[in-house]
Every structure is written in structure tokens, then in C-alpha cells.
Amino acid sequence: MTNLFTSDLKVINVGLDAFADSIIQNGGNATKVAWRPPALGDTNTGRALATLINNEEVDAANRIALSRYLAANPVLKGVGKAANSVPGMGERTLLHAGPPISWEEMGGPMKGAIIGAVIYEGWTETEKAASEMASSGEITFSPCHHHSAVGPMSGIISPSMPVWIVENTEHGNKSYSNFNEGLGKVLRYGANSPEVILRLKWIEKTLATVCRAALQNIGELELKPLIGQALHMGDECHNRNVASTALLIKKLFPSIIKTNLPPDDIASTVEFMSGNDLFFLNLSMAACKSMMDAAHGIDNSSMVTAMARNGVTFGIRMSGTGNEWFWTQSRVADGLFFPGFSQNDAAPDLGDSAITETAGIGGFAMASAPAIVQFVGGTPTEALGYTQEMAHITLGRNNAFSIPALDFIGSPAGIDARKVVDTGIEPIINTGIAHKDAGVGQIGAGITRAPMIVFNDAITTLADKLGTT
Structure with missing residues (x-):
């Protein structure tokens, strides 16, 4: 105990940043851990998630869905x-x-x-x-x-x-x-x-x-x-x-x-x-769409087979819940804007191109494209980090899409809605940014993430379908 009060403390803070901030402001050493409760703290979704983690039916269905995607x-x-x-x-x-x-x-x-x-x-x-x-x-x-x-x-x-x-x-x-x-x-x-x-x-x-x-x-x-x-x-x-x-x-x-x-x-x-x-x-x-459709429609699977935006709503489809969409309001991307434009001019994110991320490329493979940060913002180190982070929410890797900067390991692929909700890690998407008014066109490019709430909804629906809640 004597050493505790006389030595330099290194604090790991889990929770509110305010605790770490006060330590740092007083000359202390504190590291903030980016953590939040699963399911955004929603207890009903948390209970549904608990019934799907290590669920043999879901795991078996996911193996089938992932194998069909990989074989496509x-x-x-x-x-x-x-x-x-x-x-x-x-x-x-x-x-x-x-x-x-x-x-x-x-x-x-x-x-x-x-x-x-x-x-x-x-x-x-x-x-x-x-x-x-x-x-x-x-x-x-x-x-x-x-x-x-x-x-x-x-x-x-x-x-x-x-x-x-x-x-x-x-x-x-x-x-x-x-x-x-x-x-x-x-x-x-x-x-x-x-x-x-x-x-x-x-x-x-x-x-x-x-x-x-x-x-x-x-x-x-x-x-x-x-x-x-x-x-x-x-x-x-x-x-x-x-x-x-x-x-x-x-x-x-x-x-x-x-x-x-x-x-x-x-x-x-x-x-x-x-x-x-x-x-x-x-x-x-189109290539990614054909691969993801091969994995779609597998009963009980929690693998995401589509992420798409229409400029108003963001939606996902999950293999085990058929053609049902889980959607919420689409976000405005953070990014780099062309001269004369800012985020105030931007439309909410839109497009089907997030099918690339769904299939393990695009934002999930940004480690392969460090120069892209000149277009969408960020640094090459962050691009590498995005790819590594996405491995925490996927069912496996696609060795056909190997990444030189990571010793040719396959790109993370097969988004598992359970893992998204459990870890709190939202799938990364890089995207073009359109002006909110018709006819102006592209005004920039940037980074956004798939909103957590749609994965919460997908998980509760799958649990209801399985009768586990």
C-alpha cells in the first residue's frame, strides 16, 4: 500500500472520460479504454444477444453462410x-x-x-x-x-x-x-x-x-x-x-x-x-452482390448480407431473417470536402456501394490502400487500424482478398451481427459525399459507420424467430 501512494500511478479508465480527464488535468497518467455496454445498454437486446452467443443453431448456420460466400x-x-x-x-x-x-x-x-x-x-x-x-x-x-x-x-x-x-x-x-x-x-x-x-x-x-x-x-x-x-x-x-x-x-x-x-x-x-x-x-x-446473395437466406444465420443507404435511411439485411430490412436514419459522413463546401452542405449517406464492405473489401480492406486517405481523410495508420478492427466483428477472413501490409492475411469478412452488438464496434464504410440539393453532385468523400441500432433490431428479431427469448 505504501508503494501505491509513493509511486507514479498509471490509470486505465473504463467508462466516463471525465474520470480520466480529471486525472490528466492534475498531472496524472491515464489511458482511456473505448468501451461501452453491449447493445448500447439496451437490456432487452442484451438478453436476446445472450441467447444467441455460442448458440449451436446460429453457429452452424453461420458456418454454412460463410462457406457459401467464400466459395462464390x-x-x-x-x-x-x-x-x-x-x-x-x-x-x-x-x-x-x-x-x-x-x-x-x-x-x-x-x-x-x-x-x-x-x-x-x-x-x-x-x-x-x-x-x-x-x-x-x-x-x-x-x-x-x-x-x-x-x-x-x-x-x-x-x-x-x-x-x-x-x-x-x-x-x-x-x-x-x-x-x-x-x-x-x-x-x-x-x-x-x-x-x-x-x-x-x-x-x-x-x-x-x-x-x-x-x-x-x-x-x-x-x-x-x-x-x-x-x-x-x-x-x-x-x-x-x-x-x-x-x-x-x-x-x-x-x-x-x-x-x-x-x-x-x-x-x-x-x-x-x-x-x-x-x-x-x-x-x-456486382461481384460482391453475387457473393453475398449466395450467403443470404440461411435460416438462423446472423451474418449480414447487405448494408445500403438511400440518402434518408440506412438499412441492413441478415441472412437468417430473409428479406426484412432493419433500418434507421442515415448519417452524414465525416470526411474531406471540395473547396467551397462543408458538412453543412452534405446529404446523408447514400448508395448500395457498402456491399463492398459487407463482402470484406472497401473500408474493411483499407490497409491495402493507404493512399485512399488523401481522398476520404485520415492517415495510413488509421487505414491499417480499420482493417484490424473489423476482424473483431467478422466470422472469418477471405484469403482471396489478401492484404500485403498485414503479411498477406485475408481481409476480415462475414459481418456477424452478434459480434457487432457484443463489442460495440460499428462496421466501417468509406464513401463519397453528395450535396444535399439535386444537381450539385459530389462535394467530398469520407468515412462513416453502420449505426448500431440496426444490428440491435436484427439481433432481437433473430432471437424472436429462434424462440430463445
């Missing part, structure tokens, strides 16, 4: 028209990112993108008429995820748009995504000016035609090895796709020049792809 083999099969390729795509249907949402509930970027899609389809000619049509009930709005599809930011897919067709050849399920428009004023951020519509028409008539012909020459293209190689080259295949885009061009270019299409079409296609460092993003998303 996403292969790019071709390019199709959304109306002819995407299941359930009606004549007046528009698919959007995130959980279900009505026109009245949508935020600025998504409303702007809807208006642009209506004009692109030729259903109306003016923004006013498009807005009136959207509010009339004449158009069916449906989440991309309900149609085996994904789309970045607003995620709008309309019937005439070309889509990438990806097949998981291990299990037979297919997934779809639209084409990436590049940066600047683009539909996915809510822009709908004539130049945006003209670019979409060029993508439909020229870019998609060239890519379709090139893929017909190749036959198919495996995406999993390409993503794995890109991770070794500094990408994380969500907000950084420099290497993956270059690898895709390398695969397609020999076939593109053999297509016998007009030289101007070939030249403009290669120029567009080469000038768009995000071109591979939509393929990355």
Missing part, C-alpha cells in the same frame, strides 16, 4: 439491357439504392436522379413534368437489392440502361449493376442536365455496345482474382479503383480492338474508360 465465384458474363436482364424490371420501374423509400420521402440527390432517369427514358421532356410523374404513382420505385442488383449513390437503374451481368458460377445466382458515369455532374449524384442525359445515351448506344462485343469475344471474365490482384496494387475496390480499372482495361482492350466496330466508337470507349478511375466500381459492387 463472380464471373462477368456480359452486358444486357436492364428491361431484358434484371428480374422484375417493369416497363415503368425505377430501381434505387438502399432500403425501400417513397418519392415523398426521398432526399435531393435521389429525386434529382429520378427526374433525370425519367427524362432519359423519354417518359417526359421537362423536370417539372418528370417530378409530377414521379409523384403521381405512375412509376414503381423499388430497391436494387430486391432485384439482384446494386447501384452506387442514388443507384438509379431504368429499363433502357445497360447493365453488367455477373454470375456466381459456383451457385448459379446472378447480379447486375449499371455503368459508371465518371466524376463531375453525373446522375448518381442527382445531376440531370442535358449533358448528363447525353452521356447516359452515349453509354447506352456506344460504350455498352463496345463492351458487349468485347465480352462476346472473351467469353467471360473472372472478377474475384482481379479484385485480389487490385488489392495488392493499392486499391480497396470501393472508393479507390485505379488498379482494378487498369486491370479491366488490360483484359478487355485486345478484344475491343478486334470487334470491327467503328474506330471512333472504339477510341471514345477506351478514352472514357482510361479517364475514369472509378470505372471498375460498379463491377466490384
Whole structure:
């Protein structure tokens, strides 16, 4: 006891920071432990969680879900028209990112993108008429995820748009995504000016035609090895796709020049792809979607199979609870903003692109992409830390997505909702940031996390389903 009062104390503080702060202010040495009670302190969720931890039924289901995800083999099969390729795509249907949402509930970027899609389809000619049509009930709005599809930011897919067709050849399920428009004023951020519509028409008539012909020459293209190689080259295949885009061009270019299409079409296609460092993003998303859908629908599994945002709500789906969404208000990301903009200008987070994190890349593989912090903020050390932290809330690792900076260990994969609630660690997501008003476009990029409350809801629902509470 004498030594206790005469030696320099080093205090570890668990709980309120105020205790540690007072010690530090008086010259003491205190370390703050980032801890909070499981389930945000909610006793009902805590009881539900206790019945699911070390639950043999849940553990067995998770082994099946994880093994199906790991075995999945996403292969790019071709390019199709959304109306002819995407299941359930009606004549007046528009698919959007995130959980279900009505026109009245949508935020600025998504409303702007809807208006642009209506004009692109030729259903109306003016923004006013498009807005009136959207509010009339004449158009069916449906989440991309309900149609085996994904789309970045607003995620709008309309019937005439070309889509990438990806097949998981291990299990037979297919997934779809639209084409990436590049940066600047683009539909996915809510822009709908004539130049945006003209670019979409060029993508439909020229870019998609060239890519379709090139893929017909190749036959198919495996995406999993390409993503794995890109991770070794500094990408994380969500907000950084420099290497993956270059690898895709390398695969397609020999076939593109053999297509016998007009030289101007070939030249403009290669120029567009080469000038768009995000071109591979939509393929990355479709690949991840096909992998996660293979793990979906396993009774009693607590593995998360989708995380998505629509600019108003953030939602997840869990393998063992079918197609039910667990959702809450979407957050505004913290990040780096373009000159003249701040967080006050930002829309709440939106997009299906968090399917990449769900599949173990994106923010979960930021250790592979230290340079991304120049875009989303933070430091290379923090990027490394994010990947290490995510291992605490996952069921395993994907060795196909190995990380050089961590001695080539596989990326953490298979988010376990039980572990999220138990540890208090929210899944990390890196993301683009849209202006809250339609038509302005991207104003920055940053980091956000999946809100804990949706995992609480998922856990209590699973426990009720199992009858363990």
C-alpha cells in the first residue's frame, strides 16, 4: 500500500472520460479504454444477444453462410439491357439504392436522379413534368437489392440502361449493376442536365455496345482474382479503383480492338474508360452482390448480407431473417470536402456501394490502400487500424482478398451481427459525399459507420424467430 501512494500511478479508465480527464488535468497518467455496454445498454437486446452467443443453431448456420460466400465465384458474363436482364424490371420501374423509400420521402440527390432517369427514358421532356410523374404513382420505385442488383449513390437503374451481368458460377445466382458515369455532374449524384442525359445515351448506344462485343469475344471474365490482384496494387475496390480499372482495361482492350466496330466508337470507349478511375466500381459492387446473395437466406444465420443507404435511411439485411430490412436514419459522413463546401452542405449517406464492405473489401480492406486517405481523410495508420478492427466483428477472413501490409492475411469478412452488438464496434464504410440539393453532385468523400441500432433490431428479431427469448 505504501508503494501505491509513493509511486507514479498509471490509470486505465473504463467508462466516463471525465474520470480520466480529471486525472490528466492534475498531472496524472491515464489511458482511456473505448468501451461501452453491449447493445448500447439496451437490456432487452442484451438478453436476446445472450441467447444467441455460442448458440449451436446460429453457429452452424453461420458456418454454412460463410462457406457459401467464400466459395462464390463472380464471373462477368456480359452486358444486357436492364428491361431484358434484371428480374422484375417493369416497363415503368425505377430501381434505387438502399432500403425501400417513397418519392415523398426521398432526399435531393435521389429525386434529382429520378427526374433525370425519367427524362432519359423519354417518359417526359421537362423536370417539372418528370417530378409530377414521379409523384403521381405512375412509376414503381423499388430497391436494387430486391432485384439482384446494386447501384452506387442514388443507384438509379431504368429499363433502357445497360447493365453488367455477373454470375456466381459456383451457385448459379446472378447480379447486375449499371455503368459508371465518371466524376463531375453525373446522375448518381442527382445531376440531370442535358449533358448528363447525353452521356447516359452515349453509354447506352456506344460504350455498352463496345463492351458487349468485347465480352462476346472473351467469353467471360473472372472478377474475384482481379479484385485480389487490385488489392495488392493499392486499391480497396470501393472508393479507390485505379488498379482494378487498369486491370479491366488490360483484359478487355485486345478484344475491343478486334470487334470491327467503328474506330471512333472504339477510341471514345477506351478514352472514357482510361479517364475514369472509378470505372471498375460498379463491377466490384456486382461481384460482391453475387457473393453475398449466395450467403443470404440461411435460416438462423446472423451474418449480414447487405448494408445500403438511400440518402434518408440506412438499412441492413441478415441472412437468417430473409428479406426484412432493419433500418434507421442515415448519417452524414465525416470526411474531406471540395473547396467551397462543408458538412453543412452534405446529404446523408447514400448508395448500395457498402456491399463492398459487407463482402470484406472497401473500408474493411483499407490497409491495402493507404493512399485512399488523401481522398476520404485520415492517415495510413488509421487505414491499417480499420482493417484490424473489423476482424473483431467478422466470422472469418477471405484469403482471396489478401492484404500485403498485414503479411498477406485475408481481409476480415462475414459481418456477424452478434459480434457487432457484443463489442460495440460499428462496421466501417468509406464513401463519397453528395450535396444535399439535386444537381450539385459530389462535394467530398469520407468515412462513416453502420449505426448500431440496426444490428440491435436484427439481433432481437433473430432471437424472436429462434424462440430463445
